[in-house]
Amino acid sequence: xxxxxxxxxxxxxLARLQLSPAEQQEAQNSINNILHMIDQMQAIDTAGVxxxxxxxxxxxxxxxxxxxxxxxxxxxxxxxxxADRGLFLVPKVLE
Amino acid sequence: xxxxxxxGLEVHVQLATASKLFSGxxxxxxxxxxxxxxxxxxxxxxxxPVLNGKAxxxxxxxxxxxGAQINRKSVFDRKNYFYPDLPKGYQTSQLDHPTVGKGTLTxxxxxxxxxxxxxxxxxxxxxxxxxxxxEFPTDTGIDLNRAGTPLLEIVSEPELRNAKEAVAYLxxxxxxxxxxxxxxxxxxxxxxxxDANVSVRPKGESKFGTRAEIxxxxxxxxxxxxxxxxxxRQIDILEDGGKIVQETRLxxxxxxxxxxxxxxxxxxxYRYFPEPDLLPVVIDEAFIARIKATxxxxxxxxxxxxxxxxxxxxxDANVLAADLHVAAYFEEVAAGCxxxxxxxxxxxxxxxxxxxxxxxxxxxxxxxxxxxxNLVSRIVDNTISSKIAKAVFEAMLNGEGSADExxxxxGLKQVTDTGAIEKVVDAVIAANPKQVEQYRAGxxxxxxxxxxxVMKESRGKANPVQVNEILLDKLTAK
Numbered sequence: 069x070x071x072x073x074x075x076x077x078x079x080x081x082l083a084r085l086q087l088s089p090a091e092q093q094e095a096q097n098s099i100n101n102i103l104h105m106i107d108q109m110q111a112i113d114t115a116g117v118x119x120x121x122x123x124x125x126x127x128x129x130x131x132x133x134x135x136x137x138x139x140x141x142x143x144x145x146x147x148x149x150x151a152d153r154g155l156f157l158v159p160k161v162l163e
Numbered sequence: 164x165x166x167x168x169x170x171g172l173e174v175h176v177q178l179a180t181a182s183k184l185f186s187g188x189x190x191x192x193x194x195x196x197x198x199x200x201x202x203x204x205x206x207x208x209x210x211x212p213v214l215n216g217k218a219x220x221x222x223x224x225x226x227x228x229x230g231a232q233i234n235r236k237s238v239f240d241r242k243n244y245f246y247p248d249l250p251k252g253y254q255t256s257q258l259d260h261p262t263v264g265k266g267t268l269t270x271x272x273x274x275x276x277x278x279x280x281x282x283x284x285x286x287x288x289x290x291x292x293x294x295x296x297x298e299f300p301t302d303t304g305i306d307l308n309r310a311g312t313p314l315l316e317i318v319s320e321p322e323l324r325n326a327k328e329a330v331a332y333l334x335x336x337x338x339x340x341x342x343x344x345x346x347x348x349x350x351x352x353x354x355x356x357x358d359a360n361v362s363v364r365p366k367g368e369s370k371f372g373t374r375a376e377i378x379x380x381x382x383x384x385x386x387x388x389x390x391x392x393x394x395x396r397q398i399d400i401l402e403d404g405g406k407i408v409q410e411t412r413l414x415x416x417x418x419x420x421x422x423x424x425x426x427x428x429x430x431x432x433y434r435y436f437p438e439p440d441l442l443p444v445v446i447d448e449a450f451i452a453r454i455k456a457t458x459x460x461x462x463x464x465x466x467x468x469x470x471x472x473x474x475x476x477x478x479d480a481n482v483l484a485a486d487l488h489v490a491a492y493f494e495e496v497a498a499g500c501x502x503x504x505x506x507x508x509x510x511x512x513x514x515x516x517x518x519x520x521x522x523x524x525x526x527x528x529x530x531x532x533x534x535x536x537n538l539v540s541r542i543v544d545n546t547i548s549s550k551i552a553k554a555v556f557e558a559m560l561n562g563e564g565s566a567d568e569x570x571x572x573x574g575l576k577q578v579t580d581t582g583a584i585e586k587v588v589d590a591v592i593a594a595n596p597k598q599v600e601q602y603r604a605g606x607x608x609x610x611x612x613x614x615x616x617v618m619k620e621s622r623g624k625a626n627p628v629q630v631n632e633i634l635l636d637k638l639t640a641k
Contacts, residue, residue, distance in 0.1 A: 082432055084245055121238040121260070121437050125444035130216030133180045136187030137201040144205060145197065152195040155304030158247040161294060 069107060140144045164402070165366040169202050169374075170329050170359055171321035174336055175314045177290070177354040178221045184289045184313035185212030185255065200292070200307035206250035211440050218313040219444060221345040222262045222287050225315060228343055228461055229282050229506045231266025235446055239287075239438040244431070247305050248292035256316075258435045261286030262444065268319075268339070269463065270331040271481055280332055281320035288314050315345070321360065321371065326390035330383050333357060338462050340483045350381055357386055363401065372397070373407040377421055380414050387415035393421045403506045465490055473503035482511055487532045489515075496541050499536025502543045509539055510609045512558055530559050538566035551575050551623050579626045581633070584617070587625065588633050591616045602638055613638065 078098045080087050085097060141154065150157040186203040198289070203210040226233045238260040241253040263285035271277050279541055292307035317336065323329045337355060340346040347354050380389045392414075397407050412421040427453045460468070469480035469490075481639035483493045489510065496506040514535065518525055538555055539545050547555065547570060558569045570576055578584060591613060592599055602609040617630050 078432075082243075082434065121236075121440075121443045122439070124442060126442050127236075128214050128442040130219060131187070131213040133182050133215050134187065135182050135189045136195030137182075137189070139198040140201060141195075141197045144200070144202070148303065152299070152302075152304070154198075155295065155298070155306055156197070156247075157299065157304060157540040159303070160299075160301055161247055161296065163304045 069103050071096065071103065166363045166398050166401075166636055167366045167368070168325055168390075169321045169364065169371055170323035170325075170390060170435055171374075172319045172323065172329060172332060173358040173360070174319075174333065175290075175356045175358075176225075176311040176317060176340050176348075178218050178315055178337075179344065180215055180217045180221070180313055180347050182215060183311035184215050184218055184287065186210075186311055188311065190312050191351050192309055194506075196304075197308060198305035200310060202249070204307055204311045212255065212438075214441060214444065214573070215313060218287055219262065219446070220454055221313075221343075222285060222315050223446060223451060224343050224345055224458065225285055225340070225426065226263035226266060227451070227455055227458060228339055229263075229266035229268055231282060231285070232264035233446060233451055234260060234264055236260065237286075237444045237446070239441045239444075240435045242288075242433045242435055243436050244433060246294075247303060248294045248307070248310065250292070250310065254291065255438055255441070256288035256435075257286035260443075262446070268335055270328065272327065272331055274480060278328065280322050280328075283318040283320050284317050285317045288316055290314050298379050308564060311402075321362075326387040326394070326517070329359065329390055330387050333383060333386060334427060334485070335462075338487075342459055342461055342487050344459075350383075350393065353381065354374045356381055359386065359390055359393075361390055361397070362407070363394060363397045372401075373409050375407065375409065375421070376411045377623065378411055378416050378424070381433045385414060386415055386538055388416070388419060389421060392419055396421065402628075458632075473497060473507070475503065479507050479511065483507060486525070488524065492525050492528070492532045495532035496536045496539060499533055500539040500543055502539060505542060506536070509535060513553065517560060529562075530556075534559065534565060540576040541566055541570060545577060545579060545626060547575055547577050548572065548627055550627075551577065554623075575624060577626050578621055578624045579629060581629065584621070584625050584629050584633055585637075587620045588630070588637055592637060599638065610634070610638070 073092060073096055076087070076092050076099065080092070080095070145151040145154070145156065148156050175482065180190060181496065182188060183204065186201060188201045188204055189199050191199065203212065223233055226230075230312075237257055240258040242256045242258070243253045245252055256524060261284045263282075265284070266282040268282055269277055269279045269281050290309050290312040292305055293311035295304035298304050312514035319332065323332055333355075337348050337350075340355070341348045349355075357380050359377045359380060360374045361377060362372040364370065364372040375393060377389050377393055380386045393412065400441060408423075411424045412426050414421050431492050465482050466477070466480040469475045469484055473480075475483070482489075484490050493506060493510045496510060497503040502505060514528065514530065516526060517523075523529070538552060538559065541555075542549055542552050555566050555569050555575065558564075558573070559566060563569050564572070595613075595616070598609050598612055602613075614627070614630055617625060618627070621630075
């Protein structure tokens with residue numbers, strides 16, 4: 069399996085990445101190398117092997133439902149490029 | 164052509180945890196913007212999610228209540244998209260391995276008929292923040308208090324066939340989540356939100372038509388209207404020879420129309436993949452057994468019990484059992500006065516009518532269950548008639564005191580003294596010789612006139628049963 073340049077453009081758009089033609093070419097090559105490796109892996113017989121959801125052979129620890137965080141709004145808003153009246157401000161998003 | 168409607172619902176229920184799904188930040192509603200948004204919720208680098216055990220318990224509890232398969236292993240995935248109120252750039256959700264699998268929900272229609280609707284799945288996911296587009300001229304304000312709030316998304320099979328069934332399904336779901344205590348179910352605060360997948364097909368056709376997804380319909384009333392208007396739109400298009408476009412549409416309650424959301428023209432590509440920051444969630448038998456032990460008596464079982472224990476009709480039992488708080492109130496009144504049927508009538512009748520009109524929840528009723536039990540007791544023991552009881556009820560709503568106090572203060576005690584009633588009856592008969600003639604000539608309808616006169620004379624206080632007996636006696640005896 070291999071991907072076309074237009075697939076690279078689409079993926080880049082979905083990831084909001086702006087790639088130059090040279091970078092697109094490079095990305096296409098890298099991705100195709102990975103896909104080639106995956107093709108090789110696909111050839112292995114995995115019948116009877118349970119799909120792996122995570123590399124660790126462990127299960128998720130659960131947290132108790134208690135509030136441990138306190139209000140740090142002023143500190144956190146100060147980190148943002150723009151904020152007003154307790155809100156983070158971003159360029160107008162229109163539906 | 165005759166058309167058949169196909170509806171599937173996706174319902175987002177906000178789980179009533181104290182803290183968020185993956186962080187220890189409070190989920191309390193109504194806080195000042197961004198005061199409940201911390202480093203993890205803002206997706207600052209280096210932060211990691213830690214799953215809230217209570218949310219898992221609530222999801223399992225729901226699964227058990229709808230007889231669903233509880234998946235022993237469930238996996239979180241990242242659903243990737245960019246929007247300013249989603250700081251991480253992805254929503255943590257469950258795609259292929261949700262915690263709750265297939266289950267069923269039985270709905271009851273107005274005519275008493277029932278249908279069992281399949282539930283495809285229910286999965287845990289986190290909510291996004293809120294974008295405020297109106298407050299600033301050139302910017303959008305972002306409030307991340309809601310970001311990370313735990314949701315349970317409950318997906319139905321496309322088995323609902325009209326808007327009324329969709330409403331019945333939602334009401335049943337609402338009743339259930341409140342019973343289970345997994346959500347406050349407050350639709351006005353967004354604790355339960357609904358998206359509807361709607362399509363139509365020629366009757367008898369087995370293939371589904373192209374569907375439209377109607378987003379965010381947030382009241383039972385709007386669900387019915389939105390679906391009906393969307394069905395009409397699709398049938399119009401098809402009958403004109405057109406085609407339905409698969410798209411997301413928004414319901415406008417003011418104009419009562421659905422319209423296309425242009426931003427979703429490009430098919431969504433969320434590029435789901437397993438969340439590397441979270442391990443698979445393993446649920447063992449002991450966990451399930453522990454949750455099972457906490458399941459309350461559910462609405463259907465309660466309704467059955469109301470019918471067998473109190474002799475209520477299926478309709479009355481269903482209405483009372485549908486709401487956890489109404490059911491509890493009714494049982495308190497019934498226990499207090501000893502007459503369940505009369506209690507049911509009062510709770511479903513006068514009390515509910517008042518609460519609906521005043522838009523008060525029964526848990527905040529100005530007349531406590533013990534106070535209503537006191538009033539109903541006075542009907543049961545013949546102290547007052549049902550008619551007088553309505554006046555006492557009004558006085559209780561006006562804050563004039565308890566039923567007993569009002570009866571005493573206003574002298575409303577029913578007259579059961581035969582002699583006293585006979586006196587009134589004699590006077591009425593003497594004053595209306597013409598009607599007496601009519602009655603004796605076979606005009607039985609005049610009897611009601613006499614009852615009315617006697618009740619009027621006694622200012623409603625004469626015991627109606629005795630009035631009937633004495634009147635009949637005196638009118639027929641010459």
